[in-house]
Amino acid sequence: xxxxxxxxxxxxxxxxxxxxxxxxxxxxxxxxxxxxxxxxxxxxxxxxxxxxxxxxxxxxxxxxxxxxxxxxxxxxxxxxxxxxxxxxxxxxxxxxxxxxxxxxxxxxxxxxxxxxxxxxxxxxxxxxxxxxxxxxxxxxxxxxxxxxxxxxxxxxxxxxxxxxxxxxxxxxxxxxxxxxxxxxxxxxxxxxxxxxxxxxxxxxxxxxxx
Numbered sequence: 001x002x003x004x005x006x007x008x009x010x011x012x013x014x015x016x017x018x019x020x021x022x023x024x025x026x027x028x029x030x031x032x033x034x035x036x037x038x039x040x041x042x043x044x045x046x047x048x049x050x051x052x053x054x055x056x057x058x059x060x061x062x063x064x065x066x067x068x069x070x071x072x073x074x075x076x077x078x079x080x081x082x083x084x085x086x087x088x089x090x091x092x093x094x095x096x097x098x099x100x101x102x103x104x105x106x107x108x109x110x111x112x113x114x115x116x117x118x119x120x121x122x123x124x125x126x127x128x129x130x131x132x133x134x135x136x137x138x139x140x141x142x143x144x145x146x147x148x149x150x151x152x153x154x155x156x157x158x159x160x161x162x163x164x165x166x167x168x169x170x171x172x173x174x175x176x177x178x179x180x181x182x183x184x185x186x187x188x189x190x191x192x193x194x195x196x197x198x199x200x201x202x203x204x205x206x207x208x209x210x
Contacts, residue, residue, distance in 0.1 A: 004030055004039055008046075015053075024053055031066070044073045048086065055093070064094050071103055080111050098127040102140060109147040117144065118151060138162065138170070145174070152178060152190075159197070168201050175201075180210035 011026035027050045034042045047070035054063035067090050074083035087104045090097055105120035121144035128137035138158070145155045155174050162171035175198045182191035191207075198205040 004033055007033075020053060020057065024050060024057075027053075031069075035069075042073060044070050044077070044079075044082075047073070060093060064090055064097060068097075068100070068103070071100075075103070075107055075110075080107050083107050098124055098131070101127065105140075105144065106147075109144070114148050114151065117148060118154065122154075134165065138165075138167075142174075145177075149177075149181065152181070163201055171201055172198055172205055176207060179207040183207075184210045 007026055007030045011023045011030065014020075014023035014026060027046065030043075031047060031050065033039055034046075047066045051063040051066035051070070054060075054066065067086055071083045071086050071090070074080070074086065084104065084107055087100050087107070090100050094100075101120045101124040105117050105124060108114075108117035108120060121140055125137040125140045128134075128140065138161070141154065141158045141161075145151065145158060148154075155178050159171045159174040159178070162168070162174065175194055179191055179194040179198070182188075182194060195207045198207055
């Protein structure tokens with residue numbers, strides 16, 4: 001098993017001597033040890049630091065990969081503010097990094113920032129759709145609708161898009177979820193309208209109370 005403390009000291013010595021390539025190589029050994037799961041105390045900030053060193057060398061793709069790994073670790077540890085800050089840093093560097101919008105959406109939802117979550121999930125789904133990844137776009141929208149079930153407009157939009165894509169059973173599933181929510185909350189007019197939408201897709205569709 002790697003001696004992380006010794007490796008970090010060795011890398012720091014190279015860094016102090018401005019031998020950045022050697023420092024990065026040794027730091028990578030530390031990060032590999034973290035990723036292998038052999039270390040209890042992972043220094044998440046080190047991913048960011050090595051990413052910065054790679055950025056200064058012009059190696060943006062590898063730097064962003066390390067930044068994203070740090071985002072995941074921060075989010076897993078509940079350090080959502082750190083994760084959000086790092087996501088924004090990535091997008092300043094690589095605004096086309098679609099997966100970061102997805103990460104931001106999930107983190108924002110976990111923090112209860114529904115408007116931010118909605119914006120980022122929609123951005124991610126839009127980018128997935130434009131790149132031809134239709135299934136992933138729909139999957140992401142379904143995930144957001146489940147994470148924030150009070151965002152009725154998203155589930156309605158999702159049902160419409162699924163219907164247009166001739167994925168009627170999936171559209172009906174989303175409308176059924178809407179109906180159950182309206183029924184539970186006593187929103188009769190909206191529940192009735194949802195049933196009508198279901199019937200328009202399939203005349204034999206039956207809405208079920210929750």
